[in-house]
Amino acid sequence: MEKRGIFMEEGVASYSEEQVRYLELLAKAYPTQAATFTEIINLQAIVNLPKGTEHFMSDLHGEYEAFYHILNNCSGVIREKVELLFAETLDEQERADLLTLIYYPKEKMDLLVRQEALNVTWARNNLTLLLQVANLLSSKYSRSKVRKAMEPVFRFVIDELLHAQPDEDDNRHVYHEKIIDSILETGSTREFIMALAALIKRLAVDHLHIIGDIYDRGAHADKIMDTLMGHHSLDIQWGNHDILWMGAAAGNEACIANVLRNNIRYHNLEILESGYGISLRAFALFALQTYTKEEGIDPMVKAINVILTKIEGQTIKRHPEYDMENRLLFHTIDWQRGTIQIEGKTYELTTKEFPTVDPYNPYSLSIEEKELLQQIKIGFIESERLQRHVKFLYSHGALYRSYNNNLLFHGGIPLNSDGSFKKVWIQDGWYAGKPLMDKVDWVVRQAYQCKDRDSLDYMWYLWVGINSPVSGRIVKTFERSYIRDEKTWKEPQNDYYRLNRNKEECVKILNEFGIYSLQGHIINGHTPVKVKKGERPIRAEGKEICIDGGFCKAYQGSTGIAGYTLIFNSHGIRIKSHYPFQDIAHVLTQNADIESESEQIELEPKRVMIADTDEGKKICQRIEDLKRLLQAYRQGVVQEIL
Numbered sequence: 001m002e003k004r005g006i007f008m009e010e011g012v013a014s015y016s017e018e019q020v021r022y023l024e025l026l027a028k029a030y031p032t033q034a035a036t037f038t039e040i041i042n043l044q045a046i047v048n049l050p051k052g053t054e055h056f057m058s059d060l061h062g063e064y065e066a067f068y069h070i071l072n073n074c075s076g077v078i079r080e081k082v083e084l085l086f087a088e089t090l091d092e093q094e095r096a097d098l099l100t101l102i103y104y105p106k107e108k109m110d111l112l113v114r115q116e117a118l119n120v121t122w123a124r125n126n127l128t129l130l131l132q133v134a135n136l137l138s139s140k141y142s143r144s145k146v147r148k149a150m151e152p153v154f155r156f157v158i159d160e161l162l163h164a165q166p167d168e169d170d171n172r173h174v175y176h177e178k179i180i181d182s183i184l185e186t187g188s189t190r191e192f193i194m195a196l197a198a199l200i201k202r203l204a205v206d207h208l209h210i211i212g213d214i215y216d217r218g219a220h221a222d223k224i225m226d227t228l229m230g231h232h233s234l235d236i237q238w239g240n241h242d243i244l245w246m247g248a249a250a251g252n253e254a255c256i257a258n259v260l261r262n263n264i265r266y267h268n269l270e271i272l273e274s275g276y277g278i279s280l281r282a283f284a285l286f287a288l289q290t291y292t293k294e295e296g297i298d299p300m301v302k303a304i305n306v307i308l309t310k311i312e313g314q315t316i317k318r319h320p321e322y323d324m325e326n327r328l329l330f331h332t333i334d335w336q337r338g339t340i341q342i343e344g345k346t347y348e349l350t351t352k353e354f355p356t357v358d359p360y361n362p363y364s365l366s367i368e369e370k371e372l373l374q375q376i377k378i379g380f381i382e383s384e385r386l387q388r389h390v391k392f393l394y395s396h397g398a399l400y401r402s403y404n405n406n407l408l409f410h411g412g413i414p415l416n417s418d419g420s421f422k423k424v425w426i427q428d429g430w431y432a433g434k435p436l437m438d439k440v441d442w443v444v445r446q447a448y449q450c451k452d453r454d455s456l457d458y459m460w461y462l463w464v465g466i467n468s469p470v471s472g473r474i475v476k477t478f479e480r481s482y483i484r485d486e487k488t489w490k491e492p493q494n495d496y497y498r499l500n501r502n503k504e505e506c507v508k509i510l511n512e513f514g515i516y517s518l519q520g521h522i523i524n525g526h527t528p529v530k531v532k533k534g535e536r537p538i539r540a541e542g543k544e545i546c547i548d549g550g551f552c553k554a555y556q557g558s559t560g561i562a563g564y565t566l567i568f569n570s571h572g573i574r575i576k577s578h579y580p581f582q583d584i585a586h587v588l589t590q591n592a593d594i595e596s597e598s599e600q601i602e603l604e605p606k607r608v609m610i611a612d613t614d615e616g617k618k619i620c621q622r623i624e625d626l627k628r629l630l631q632a633y634r635q636g637v638v639q640e641i642l
């Protein structure tokens, strides 16, 4: 490529044509020297600030109310700040009232109005308190970032109030009092308090990571999705349950049948019917007409178990590469006796009722089953709200993410028993380690974009397969559905779930993804940490952190807590264990917060600044580019647009 040589003070700089083209493009955003150096100075200032606070949560499993509250109380961080500021000056009741106001400003003020307690003195006091909290939280961010976090209508006023610099005559103080007076006089207190509460929450959590399993078990994953869609900054790593719903939304029948089964068993038909407008009426009628209720097994469960086993059987037969032939169990049933043979042992079935199964062709659907499934499938595909949510999972989600020296994924990376990366055949070749994770991510996207049979089927494999990065188990839905003996329910796992307790193994995995920092970690969800049995979320000498703490009520018996939030700020990493939550009404009337315990996991050797983060590295690169632009202006290689 031709180079243009230029003589300059520091020496000779030469630019390739490509570089000049790039600088000319950059010049469109920074058309003058002044614009360029102003931006350089701004960016330099930003990289020298402490890094923003990241929060990590996983396995939300439809527990909307608890999740919503934890978002509002910022995992307990707001309470810490309020304690820090007002432990001496406010009593416990006053602090609790202030906290509830920050968490639920609208509802709290409505309540105060009903109690006739919302007066000017209250408003003035609370405005002042809220401003102090906002001030404390904003101190580590640039003024411009804080401004951007404010609601536009109140931006100027809040900015003025936050930057109170008392001058000699205390004019500033008078000025602020006047602003507060006019807020009160104009009757905008309510909106203003809501804007301040929102700002406080936004400053407390700079970025949120959701390490998968938003869906199933709890009732309202749909509401969680709406909330996430309104969040200012987040990313998602797909869990097996999310993938299942994504596969269902793309029209995969095996995924649809599994979603139905999960939600019928947990009595969560509301999310399907009113949440997503998918009617199950015809299916419920069919179930009642076809099956009886015996030993407490709901006819709908019986009906979906049969459909599921058939559809999964068809999928397994299409894919010898899944190596799941031994999961084809329907044709080994003795239909008369109601027993099944597995590995030479005979087991009693939970039911003998299989009216729609043709013993000679056990995996084909009856005409009625086919029609019903077709109808429900249309329901999934045509549900606008579901499609909106799934698109968001695609746009903000991925199979894994490397973020500020942490490697985030829901489940595991397929390993051999000796710890080497396991080679897995996916569609067109063998993949292992990072290339495997990239391939799976690609297939998941392909399934939704192209809806080709192979990729769609793979979405189901990801739910049940031992080599699936989001499941990593031989999922025993068949045994769980049909066999009484619970010993058969155990689901063997990939070696990852044993080897991830080992430091060297985790370091090797981090290296595979380009993470060499001593402060690197793998952050997972998927397997509940059984705190009651003495398990710990921090493993492998601190290299692996599992944050499935059981937001899901069904698992709280074994985890002993009600969820974790991992917090990574400029000082280090700590984990918060949350205790069970009643409901939001309780918060409002009793100021009942979720109680959390905090444990410091790691302290950074030196405070982490933005320059040390992934984003900061991009900013530093940008500064270098802008310096080149400035030089090019000064040398006349690129012309200023004045």
Ligand SMILES: O=P(O)(O)OC[C@H]1O[C@](O)(COP(=O)(O)O)[C@@H](O)[C@@H]1O
Pocket: 213, 240, 241, 473, 475, 476, 477, 480, 491, 526, 527
């Ligand atoms: O990712 P998770 O939360 O472990 O969920 C998947 C597991 O759920 C199951 O479907 C069991 O579900 P239930 O606990 O609701 O019976 C297992 O077969 C499977 O391993």
Ligand SMILES: [Mn+2]
Pocket: 213, 239, 240, 241, 410, 470, 525, 526, 527
């Ligand atoms: Mn999971």
